[in-house]
Amino acid sequence: MIKFRNVTKYYPPDTYAVKGINLHIRQGDFVSIIGESGSGKTTLIKLLTAEEKISDGHILLGGWDISNIYNREIPILRRQIGVIFQDFKLLKQKTIFENIAFALEVCGSPSSKIKTIVPQILKVVNLYHKAERYPTQLSGGEQQRVAIARALIHRPKILVADEPTGNLDFANTREIIDLLKKINELGTTVLLVTHDREVVNLLKKRVVLLERGEMVSDEKVGRYVI
C-alpha cells in the first residue's frame, strides 16, 4: 500500500528531518508513528501528502511513485489521503454541514451528490443532529469528529491523523481513538502520529519509533517505550 524506500528529507546546510526511512504499510494497517518533538514524525506525513518534497529516496502509494510528483497531480493525491490535525482546521464561519460539503464543492462534486453524501458521513461520526451548528458551538471531540468526517468524504484509502488528540481530554481522546479504530476496521489504513503514551498503549497496534529523523524500531504490537 505505502512503501517508504530510503526516504530522506534534508534542509541545507546540515539538517536531516528524516534520514533513510524504510517502511512498508499494508492496506488495512493501523500504524502509530511515535517519537519526541523534532524526531521527524510530521515531516514524514508532509512527505506523504506532498506538502514537502523528498530530498532522496522514494515513496510509493499503490503503484504510484510520488517522490517526484507534478504540482497538477497533488490534488489527486490529496483526495486519496484524508488528513486530520490537532487544531481541526475547520472554517468557523461555516456550519458543520457546510464545512464537510466544502470539501466536495471545491473538488467539483455535483450538488445532488453533496446533499446525499454529507448526511451519511455525519451519521457515521454521530453528528447528524448537529449539522447546522457552527464549530465554536461544539466540544473539541466533536470538532475533531467533524474533521474526520471531512477527511473521509472522498472515501480515501488512507487516513492520516497528526496528533489528533493533542487538544482533547481523556474522554474525548477515547472517543476519537474508538472512531479511528472503527474506520480502520472498515478497511481504511490509518497512520496515527502521536506522542500520547496512553493512546499508543491502549491501541495495541503496530508502532514505529522515530528518533532524530531515523527509524529505530517497528513493532507489530508495540508499546510506548520512550
Add this chain to the structure above:
Amino acid sequence: MNYSIVRAIKFAFQDFWRNIWLSLVTITVLVLAILSVNILVSLSAISNKIVESVKDKVDISIFFKSEIDQAQIDNFQIKLKNIPEVKEVILITKEKALEEFKQKHKDEPKILEALKEVEKNPLADALVIRARDTEDYNKILGVLSLKENQDLIKFQNFTDHKKIIDQINLISSKIEKISLAITLIFVLISILIVFNAIRVTIYTHKDEISVMRLVGASDRFIRAPFIIESVIYSVFSIGIAIVLLYAIFGAIGPYLADFLQTYNFDLIEYYNQNFFMIFGAEFAVVLLLNAISCSIAVRRYLRG
C-alpha cells in the same frame, strides 16, 4: 467542470459582499486611477484640437497682376499643385472676391459707396495655397520667390502662425509631460494599494485556501474565485469611472466651450467617438493589473 465554474463565480461574489468595505476601497482606488488617466486623455485631446485648428488657418495668398489672363492663372495653379508639399490650391476670382467683400461689408454703407465710385472691380484674382505641414511653407515660399513667378504676382500674403503653433506645441507637450508624470505616480500608488487590498482580501481567506489544499482542490480552482473577484472590481471601477466622467464632462462642458470658443470642441462627442478604444484599453489594463496582483498574492498560499 461546470460545477467548478459556477462555484468559483459563487465564491467570488460571496467574497465580494462579505468584504464589502475592502471591495469598496479597492474600487475607489481604481476609479481614481482611471479618472486621472482620463484627465490626461482629455487634456491631450483638447491641445491636439487647438493645434490642428491653428494649423488649418495657416496659408499663403497670392494676388495676380491685373494683366495676367485666366490661362496663365490656370497654368500657375497646376504648377503649384504639382509641388509635393502643397495640399491644396484654391482659386478665388476677383468677381467672387468682390462678392464676398460686399457681403462682409453689407452693413457699412460708406465702404460700399466708395466701391461704387471706383466703378471697376479693384480686387485681383487670387490663389490660396495650403501646405501639407506647417514646415513646408518655407519651400513653397521659395518657389514663389523665383523671378518667373514673381513676374505674375502683384503681392503675396503669408499669414504665419508658426510662432503660435510652436508655443501651443510647447505648452501642450509640457502639459502632457506633467500629466503623464502625475498619472504615472498615481498609477504606481494605485498598483501598490490595489495589490495590497487584494493581498489583504486573500489573507483573510488563508484558512479557506489551506482547507481547500488539504481536501484536494486544484490550484486553478483555488485561484479562480480571486481572479473572478478582480474581474468584478474591474467592471465596477470602469463602470463608475464612465458615469463620473460623463457627469464631469456634462458639468464643465459650457465652461470648456466658452474657453475654447471658435475651436468647436466637445469632450462628450470626442469620448463617444472613441468610447470603445479608450475604455476598452483602460479596462484591459485594469483587468491585467488586478489579475497579476491576484496571482502573485495567491501564489504565496499555494506553495507546498
